[in-house]
Amino acid sequence: MLKTIKITKVEFDSTINEKQKHTFIEKKVTQAKKTLKRVGLPKDLEY
Amino acid sequence: MNLDKYDLKVSQNFISFQFVSEGKNGKILKGIIFTLIEAPNIWNLGFGDIDAISGEISDLVVSDNGDSEKILATVAQSALVFSEKYPDALIYAEGSTPSRTRLYRIGLSRNFEKITETFMIWGLLDDEWYPFQKNTDYQAFVVKRKVDKFG
Secondary structure, three states, X not given: OOOOOOEEEEOXXXXXXXXXXXXXXXXXXXXXXXXXXXXXXXXXXXX | OOOOOOOEEEEOOOXXXXXXXXXXXXXXXXXEEXXXXXXXXXXXXXXEEEOOOOOOEEOOOOOOOOOHHHHHHHHHHHHHHHHHHOOOOEEEEOOOOHHHHHHHHHHHHHOHHHHHHHEEEEXXXXXXXXXXXXXXXXXXXEXXXXXXXXX
């Protein structure tokens, strides 16, 4: 059964603690950069 | 295949999403954040639970709410919405733990036909990128929206 989901645009993200969000993002980005520095991108995507 | 998904809240710039997982352990707030890793187009997909009291977001919590398929379908939906706004984005995703990366792989495999209508997917295996194949234990993923034929 197909269900149409609702997507609501909100003014700002007030739920996440900004400091915690920053820490979370830093951790994820560091992890991603480390991997991408080592392996690069898929060849078809390099630019 | 059209999986059931949760309703999404999205920030004005389309890089931050939230939804509420409802399952056997109650309601759990989830957050998805797309972060630019390298200009102009390489983005990271971060996904985790948001503590409703502290506002802390963590991708290490195992909520075990019995709705992982619906959650993964919702995360995929957020990537769809995000990439409509940022069509040239390369979206990088890596689980916080091998088991979470495996969960992503299972979600991608189960919805492969539907996802590849819109996205190209690559998987990282032994430090090499390969076009995604079902049931292969990748370490990370990159997805990119296909060029819109009617662009």
